[in-house]
Amino acid sequence: MAxxxxxxxxxxxxxxxxxANPPHKGGAQGASYEDRFRMVELACEGMAGFTASRLxxxxxxxxxxxxxxxxxxxxxxxxxYFLIGADAFAEIETWKRWRDVLAAVEFIVVSRPGHRYRVxxxxxxxxxxxxxxxxxxxxxxxxxxxxxxxxxxxxxxAEYIRRRGLYGVRQ
Numbered sequence: 001m002a003x004x005x006x007x008x009x010x011x012x013x014x015x016x017x018x019x020a021n022p023p024h025k026g027g028a029q030g031a032s033y034e035d036r037f038r039m040v041e042l043a044c045e046g047m048a049g050f051t052a053s054r055l056x057x058x059x060x061x062x063x064x065x066x067x068x069x070x071x072x073x074x075x076x077x078x079x080x081y082f083l084i085g086a087d088a089f090a091e092i093e094t095w096k097r098w099r100d101v102l103a104a105v106e107f108i109v110v111s112r113p114g115h116r117y118r119v120x121x122x123x124x125x126x127x128x129x130x131x132x133x134x135x136x137x138x139x140x141x142x143x144x145x146x147x148x149x150x151x152x153x154x155x156x157x158a159e160y161i162r163r164r165g166l167y168g169v170r171q
Contacts (some may be wrong), residue, residue: 005083005108005128006049014083015053015071016040019027019062023096030141032168033161065097068104080105083127089125090117103136141167 002014009141018036031039037052044050056062056072071080082105089109092098098111099122109117118127143150144167149158161169 001110013049015051017053017055019056021061039157043154051059057069065101081108083108085110086115086117144169
């Protein structure tokens, strides 16, 4: 998804920012923040312009608007896009200060097969239709919990999950 978006929209850098305490997720996620950050690092290795970021590290709730505002302060001349799957974008109006999020960034929304979504009136959306994602992250976690290793996972990430016994995978 990130490779396709970077190529299609000439992105200089793609930040991968794991949420330390996501508001839309329950308590147990199957992996600690440190494990999830390490998996992001592994997935980014050897990928020019892909950067694992600890911007949302800490005990506070991880809200997109907080991260966006921090980026705008730290990189005042940069233009930001928010890369997101259509299923997650469909829930944008449930996010904290969602109108501010829409005002602050443009979205690159990646299609999911058969998934429709409404674009709020003020949203600036670029659609990435050339890559229809067949699986979501929650479906990957469900697959792992069943003891299956999804093909969508980069090999180093799959090996890390196996070694650490994450998401119910037996070592």
